Amino acid sequence: MNKVLTHKDVLDHLQSNTIIGIGGWGARRKPMSLVREICQSDIKDLTVVSYGGPDVGLLCAHKKIKKLIFGFVSLDVIPLEAHFRKARQNKEIEVMELDEGMLQWGLRSAAMNLPFLPTRVGFGTDVLTHNPELKFVTSPYKDKESFIAMPAIKLDVALLHVNKSDEKGNTQIIGPDPFFDDLFARAAEKTFVSSEELLSTEELGGKDGAIFNRFERSLVTGVVHSPCGAHPTSCSPSYGFDTKHLKEYSDSAKSFNDYADKYMNKTHQDYIESVGGTEEITKIPLPQF
Amino acid sequence: MSDSISLAEICISQASKAWQDDGEILATGIGLIPRIAAGLAKLTHNPDLMMTDGETYLISEPAPMGKRDSSADQVEGYMSYSRVFENLWGGKRHAMVTPTQLDSFGQTNISVIGNYDSPKIQLLGVRGFPGNSINHKNSIFIPNHSKKTFVEGEVDMVSGMGYKNKELSNGIFEIKRVVTNLGVFDFNGKNNCMQLLSLHPNVSVDDVIANTGFKIAIQSDSITSMPSSEELVLIREVLDPQGIRNTIFGE
Numbered sequence: 001m002n003k004v005l006t007h008k009d010v011l012d013h014l015q016s017n018t019i020i021g022i023g024g025w026g027a028r029r030k031p032m033s034l035v036r037e038i039c040q041s042d043i044k045d046l047t048v049v050s051y052g053g054p055d056v057g058l059l060c061a062h063k064k065i066k067k068l069i070f071g072f073v074s075l076d077v078i079p080l081e082a083h084f085r086k087a088r089q090n091k092e093i094e095v096m097e098l099d100e101g102m103l104q105w106g107l108r109s110a111a112m113n114l115p116f117l118p119t120r121v122g123f124g125t126d127v128l129t130h131n132p133e134l135k136f137v138t139s140p141y142k143d144k145e146s147f148i149a150m151p152a153i154k155l156d157v158a159l160l161h162v163n164k165s166d167e168k169g170n171t172q173i174i175g176p177d178p179f180f181d182d183l184f185a186r187a188a189e190k191t192f193v194s195s196e197e198l199l200s201t202e203e204l205g206g207k208d209g210a211i212f213n214r215f216e217r218s219l220v221t222g223v224v225h226s227p228c229g230a231h232p233t234s235c236s237p238s239y240g241f242d243t244k245h246l247k248e249y250s251d252s253a254k255s256f257n258d259y260a261d262k263y264m265n266k267t268h269q270d271y272i273e274s275v276g277g278t279e280e281i282t283k284i285p286l287p288q289f
Numbered sequence: 290m291s292d293s294i295s296l297a298e299i300c301i302s303q304a305s306k307a308w309q310d311d312g313e314i315l316a317t318g319i320g321l322i323p324r325i326a327a328g329l330a331k332l333t334h335n336p337d338l339m340m341t342d343g344e345t346y347l348i349s350e351p352a353p354m355g356k357r358d359s360s361a362d363q364v365e366g367y368m369s370y371s372r373v374f375e376n377l378w379g380g381k382r383h384a385m386v387t388p389t390q391l392d393s394f395g396q397t398n399i400s401v402i403g404n405y406d407s408p409k410i411q412l413l414g415v416r417g418f419p420g421n422s423i424n425h426k427n428s429i430f431i432p433n434h435s436k437k438t439f440v441e442g443e444v445d446m447v448s449g450m451g452y453k454n455k456e457l458s459n460g461i462f463e464i465k466r467v468v469t470n471l472g473v474f475d476f477n478g479k480n481n482c483m484q485l486l487s488l489h490p491n492v493s494v495d496d497v498i499a500n501t502g503f504k505i506a507i508q509s510d511s512i513t514s515m516p517s518s519e520e521l522v523l524i525r526e527v528l529d530p531q532g533i534r535n536t537i538f539g540e
Contacts, residue, residue: 025370052414072414079413088401088411097400099419101374121378121420123457124450130405176345177369288359289343289352 003169005222007037007268010192013221014043014157017066021049021107021153021188022056023160023181024233027076027241029173030055031161031194033229033268038064040265049107049153051100051179053233054249057083061256065093069153071100075250076287077243082253096131098122104180106153111186118147158188161230163212163238165195166204169220172212175236182215191219194226196238228272228281240286245275294515296470297534298524299489300430301326302516303473307428307466308383309334314425315368315382316340321537322468323385323430325354328528329520341368355531377417377424380461384421385428390437390444393483393503394451395464395476397422397429398444405446415448422449423458426465432537434469434500441502452481470538471497473513478506487513 014020020038024030035055038046039062048065050056052073059065061083073084087093098106099121109117118137122128128148137149160181163174171193173181185191204210228235232242232249252259263274272278304326308316316338318327324343328351331338342348342359347366352359368376376382388397389412397418403409421427427449431438455462467474467483471492478484484506485497494510516524524534 070414072416074413080411085411089408091407097414099415100370100417101378101420104371104374120423120457120459123419123423124447124454124462125415125419125422126400126405126447127415127419129447176367179370287344288356 002167003220003223004167004198005192005224007033007224007226010034010222010224011037011041011043013190013192014038014041016043017045018156019047019049019154021155021158021184023158023179023184024053024055024230025051025177025179026053026072026074027233027246028053028177029161029175029179029230029235030233031159031229032058032231032233033226033271034159034192034194034224035059036264036268036271049103049155051103052081052084054081054246057081057249060084060087060093061253063092067094067096069096069098069103071098071103075246077241078246078250082250086253098127098131102127102148102150103153104183105150107180107183107187109150110152110154111183114152116149116151119150120147122148153187155184155188156190158184158191160184160191160193161226161235162193162195163235164197164199164204164209165193165223166199166201167223168201169193169217169223170201170204170213171195171215171217171220171223172204172209173214174212177236178214185215185219190221192222192224193220194224194229196227196229196235198223198225226268228278229268231272231275231281234287236286239282240284242275242281242284294521295535295540296489296538297322297540298516298521299513300468300470301329301524301534302520303513304385304428304430304466304468305329305333305520307385308338311335311338311383311426313337314339315373315376317382317384319384319386320430321354321534322432323387325524325528325534326385326430327351329523332523332527333520339366345369351528353527354529354533374420377420380425382421383426383428383465385430386418386421387430387432388418388449390440391429391431391467392440392442392444392451394443394453395462395481395483396444396447396451397449398446400446400448402445415446418449422462424461426463428466429464429468431467431469434471434497436500436502439501439503452476455481471500474505478508482506484508485510487511489513
């Protein structure tokens with residue numbers, strides 16, 4: 001069994017007008033090398049599901065998003081995502097804006113093969129006003145309480161970035177927070193992971209390593225070796241987010257050409273060289289709050 | 290010491306009181322002043338509070354502001370985002386946040402300014418506000434008390450619910466305390482109207498009324514009590530030794 005692919009190979013599995021979920025959280029552990037690959041392709045009109053960071057912004061800058069299903073888009077150190085903001089203010093994208101927990105519920109519902117999961121979250125807010133497709137369900141028990149029936153968010157493809165993988169798709173997320181990557185994988189027809197390290201199964205560390213295996217390999221369709229593939233987002237414990245680069249990226253919302261000339265339309269390796277190389281990136285300290 | 294107490298220190302001391310009766314729950318202070326305030330609450334009124342390192346771990350002592358040697362943190366538990374959601378759905382949390390808009394119903398907005406379909410300003414998105422507001426107590430810190438923040442009518446996009454829908458939260462919804470650069474407030478006035486509890490030094494009732502887009506009640510127009518000398522020592526030497534708090538009001 002060998003699931004190893006190149007960045008370009010992954011594009012063969014992606015299509016316009018499909019639903020793509022992107023793992024990570026804000027400016028943390030985003031599969032940015034795969035996102036850049038989409039930006040450089042002719043794929044378009046995507047529905048993107050994300051706890052959004054520069055993944056969403058970069059796709060907005062390349063006009064790849066038709067609809068965004070989200071709870072927030074932020075670069076953490078820079079609270080507001082300038083490219084997303086521009087796309088929204090210019091009415092370039094449709095949105096389904098949800099509470100962070102509702103988004104999780106939608107993914108979990110898809111992961112469990114259920115049509116919906118009930119929640120109180122959303123009541124009394126304009127999340128309901130702006131998502132009239134959300135329906136309600138009444139408890140069949142004696143409480144008879146009414147709930148929002150958060151529908152399953154089924155994904156055609158999930159894109160995730162992990163610390164380690166073998167060629168069979170046994171992955172490990174070593175950073176302390178796996179975010180909701182496991183649910184993205186379970187909610188998707190196909191999951192592609194980019195990985196900092198591509199190792200033999202033995203090198204994954206047996207029992208001690210297996211506690212970092214957040215979802216099983218049967219969910220993984222393809223593995224791409226992508227050292228520093230989360231840059232400019234962080235990939236704990238290897239490197240923090242590149243604040244300087246995020247600032248340059250954010251400022252490029254005014255005029256994207258310079259940024260695109262410097263950093264886009266490159267192979268992953270050339271991109272990494274253009275931002276200082278793996279040695280420099282792995283010197284970036286983890287964020288501290 | 291008392292002759293040089295800053296507005297930031299007054300706000301931190303007042304904001305810390307939000308958590309004093311909460312018992313053993315997760316205290317989340319989002320932003321500079323709320324975070325120092327949560328730490329102060331833990332070191333004074335409520336040592337049972339749980340707090341995170343701002344990332345994934347629960348730590349025994351509040352993390353001071355600024356750079357620190359985090360390897361010295363005494364980690365006592367785990368609090369990933371998934372765990373935070375589970376914790377908050379169970380209601381065992383009290384967050385202090387800074388919404389972009391707040392209205393007379395206690396509804397909050399961090400999503401968009403202007404028309405939703407054609408936003409004048411796109412902000413963060415609703416984040417966890419719908420879930421936080423319906424599941425647990427919240428408090429608010431506003432550094433720039435004005436009619437832009439305390440809006441007339443309703444907020445542009447209701448991200449956190451308000452008192453007018455309290456029954457939908459099984460009675461849980463509560464804004465415990467509102468601390469601003471002008472004074473201290475709660476929503477315990479008649480019909481949950483926002484009321485003034487105290488004014489910071491050199492602020493008048495008229496200043497507050499002129500900068501609030503809706504009618505408030507005046508429960509008291511006394512001057513806000515100053516932080517105790519114990520609180521000042523904790524703020525200055527333990528929680529924020531580098532004085533980062535002073536950037537909030539340019540002090």
